[in-house]
Amino acid sequence: MDAAPWFAEAFMAWFSAEDSELARAVLQRGVAALYFVAFLSSLNQFPALLGERGLLPVPEYLEGFHRMRRPTLFRWRYSDRLLRAMCVAGLAVSALLVAGLPQTGPWWLPLIAFLALWGMYMSIANVGQVFYGFGWEMLLLEAGFTVAFLGSDQVPPPAPILLLTVWLVFRLEFGAGMIKIRGGPEWRDLTALFYHHETQPMPGPLSRQFHLLPKWMHRGEVAGNHVAQLVVPFFLFFPQPVGSIAAAVVIATQLWLVLSGNFAWLNWSAIVLAFAAVGDRAVHTVLPFVPEDLSPGASWRTTAWPADGDLLAWAWVVVVLAAALLLVVLSWQPLRNLLARDQLMNAAFNRWQLVNAYGAFGSVTKNRIEVVVEGTLDPVPAEDAQWREYRFKGKPGEPGRIPRQWAPYHLRLDWLMWFLPLRTVHEEWFYAFLMKLLAADGATLRLLREDPFGGERPRWVRARTAMYEFATHEEFRETGQRWIVTPLREVIRPIGLRDGE
Template structure:
C-alpha cells in the first residue's frame, strides 16, 4: 500500500481539510446574511420564480421541490455547524467515512444554494469551493494516512486554477503581453482594498515586474507542483506568496484564500518540519491530531473499503478531467466554466483583459416632490464599492459582498437589468432587507419620493492630490443613466 499512502502529507491534509471547511463557513455566513434579500422569497430575483421554470435535468438542488427562506436558513445553519466542527477537527477523529460524509454534506448544501443563486452566484470561486469540498472529502480521517491519488488530484486542481488563469491572460488583452496590465488593474478591479491605492501608485517598472512575476507564477511554477519533494513544496510556497500579494492588493472573496489552502496539497511534512521545527515531524502524535487506531493491515476489510472508495472517486475525477484539459489547450479557452451538472473538475481563469477606466454606478434619492436637477439628491452608500472620495476602501475578503460585485459589472454591460430595476423599486419602498445590504441609507428608513441613477469616473488620487485635498479618489461626474423614477412609474 506504499503507492496509496502519502505518509509525508499529514500537514497537507490538516491544512486542506480545515482550510476548505473554514472557507465553507465563510460562504454559508455570507449567504445567510445576503441570500434572502437577493434571491429569497421576496428578493431581487426570487428563487421561487426561478424554480418555477427549472428543468429537472438542470444542475441539482435540494430546493427543486420548493424554496422557502426558512428552509434556506436551516441549510445555512447546518452548513455553519458542520464546517465549524471540521475546522475544529472533530469529524477527523472518527472513522474515515465521517469527514467524508461531513464534506459531502457541505458540498450538497452549498451546491443547492449556488444552483438557485442565479447571477448573484455566478462567480468562479463558487464552483472552485464546490470542487475543492468534494475532492477534500476523500482525504479521510486521522485514522488513515492521506491518500496519494486525492492529493495528486488536488494538485491538478491548483494547476488548472493557476495555469488556466495564466493562459487566459496570454490569450486575452494585449496589456498582459506588453506588461502594462498592472498600470490599470489595482485601480479598476471590482472591489479595491485598503492598500490598492498604494499598489496603484507604485512606479511603472514595478507594475511591469508584477506582470512578469504573475506570468512566471501562473505559467511556469504550476508544473513544479507535481515534482518530488522538496521541489513541490517550493512551488507551493511560490503560489502562496503570489496569492498573498493579491490578498493585500484587493478583495476577491475567497478566490485567493482557496488557492493558498489548495497549494498545500503539494507540501511535504519533511519540508515543513525543516522550516518550522516547532511542528511535530509526525502530526499523528500531536495532541490535537491523534489517531485513535493504527492503520489497518493490508488484508483488513476496512483498508480495502477505504481504498475502493478513494479509487472510485479518483477514477471519476480523472474521467471528468478530459474536457478541462482540452480547454486549457484550446485557442477558444473558456473561463470559469463547468462541464457537468455537479460542478466537478471545472475550468478556471480571471481577468483575461483589464478594464482601463473605473466607472461607478451612483444611486441617489430625494424627498423633494419635484425631481429637478437642483433637488436634494442624496447618495446611497455601499459597503464595498467606492463611494465618498475620502473613504479608504475596506478589506472584506474572504467575505463576499455579492451586490457590490454585481454593481461593478453594470457599467461593463448595462444598467437595464431586471434585478437592478427591482433594486430601485425596493429603495423607493425602503425595503428593510434591501437596505441592510447597504452601508448607509441617506433617508434612515423613510421612503424617498424619487430615485435616479448616474455614473462617474473614479481615479486614485496622486500623492500630491491627496496632500492637497485629502481625497483618495478623484471623482468626475459623467451622465444620467436612469432618469428619476417613482413608485407610480414602477407599479
C-alpha cells in the first residue's frame, strides 16, 4: 500500500474544518465590521486629537520615532490628508469584506484585504500615543492578522487558524479572569460589582439599573464572571458540541457586558472571535432556519481537494501552516505571562502586536470622580463669575441625562477624561485641550456634545472635580435626577489665553 496518498488524505482531513463554514463567515465579516468602526472612529477623531494641529501632534511625535521601531506607514511623512485617505481606504476594504465579496474569489484575495486592514490600522495605532493606548487596539490588530488566513469560499476553513483563534479567545478571557483573581480583594470577596457599574469609564443607558440590582445579584454576577473567564475557556478546545456550548457561554456573558456599559469594541470582539469554537451542526440543531450551505459556490466540497497537481491549493496550505507556526512560536511569552505572578495586562511582546496579553479591571474604582471643564466670558474669573460647563458625548454630565449607548464606537477623549482623576489632571494633552477651548478651535469643539459659548471664545477656562453617584429609586422619584453630583474642588485654576502663551 502506497503511504503517500493515505498520509495526504489524513493530513487534509485534519487540516480542513468542514464543520466551520459558519464560524469562518462570522469571523471574517465580524472582524471586518469592527475594523469599519475603528476606521470610522479614527476618521472622525484622529485629526483633532493627533493631527497636524491636534492635542498631541503626530509630526512632533515622529521626530523621535526612530528610537521606537514601531512599524507605521507614517514613519516618513504624516499629514491629515494622508490619514483621512487611509481611513477611507480602510472603510472601503472593510465594507467589501462585510459584504463577502473578496471571500468569493481565490484564497489570496481576503488574505490581502485583511492584511491591508491590519497594516493600515497598525500604522494609525502606532502613532496614536495615549489616545490609542487601549487593549482593544492590539486585540483588533491580532484578530485581523489571524482571520486573514481563513481563506475564501473556494478553500475549506483551515483548522489550525480556527484553533489559534480559539487560543486568542482563551488568552482574552482567562487573562482577564486571572488579572481579577490576582488583583483587588473585591473580586475575591465578590463585591466588585457593588461599585463597577457606577464607576466604569463610560456608563450606558442601563448601567444605573444594573447598579441598583440587589447585592446578592451582584455577588452572583462576579461568581458567574469567574466561572465564565476561569473555567469555561478551557472547554472551547473540546470537540463538538462542548466547544459550541462553551462559546455560547462566552457570548452570553459578553452580551451582558454590552448591556451594562460602553467598552468600545472589546466585548463585540470577544463575541465575534468566540464563533471560532462554534460548529455548523450545533448551530443547525439549535437554529434550523440557518442555511446549511453558506457558500454554495464553493467547489472544494464537491471535488477532491486539493486536486492532483493543484499547486495553488497546496500553496494555500503552506501559507496557512507558516502563519500558524509563526503564531505558535510567538505564543510562548503570552503563555508564560498567564502563569506569572506579576502578570502583565494588555501587553504586546513584539513590535507587530501579535499574540498579546490581555486583561482589564484588576481592581475596581470605588468612587466616581469626574473632571468638570468650565469656561466663562467674564473678565475676572472669580468664583461668582458665570461659569458654563462643556458637555461631553459619553462621559456623565447633566444629572438628569441618561447615558447613551456608544459601543462598539470608541469615544477616545471621553475615555481619557475618566483616567484623569485616577492619575493626574496635569497631563500634556489635557492642557492642550484647555488651550483649544480658549481658542474655540472648531475641530476640538466637534469632539464635544455641547459648546456652551456657541463658538465664541471664552475669556477663561478651569477644571474642577465632582463626585457622581447613581441616584437610588427613591432619590430619582423625588428629584428626577439620575446622578447625585457633589462638587469637590478646583484642580486647575482659571487659565486665560495669556497664561497659555
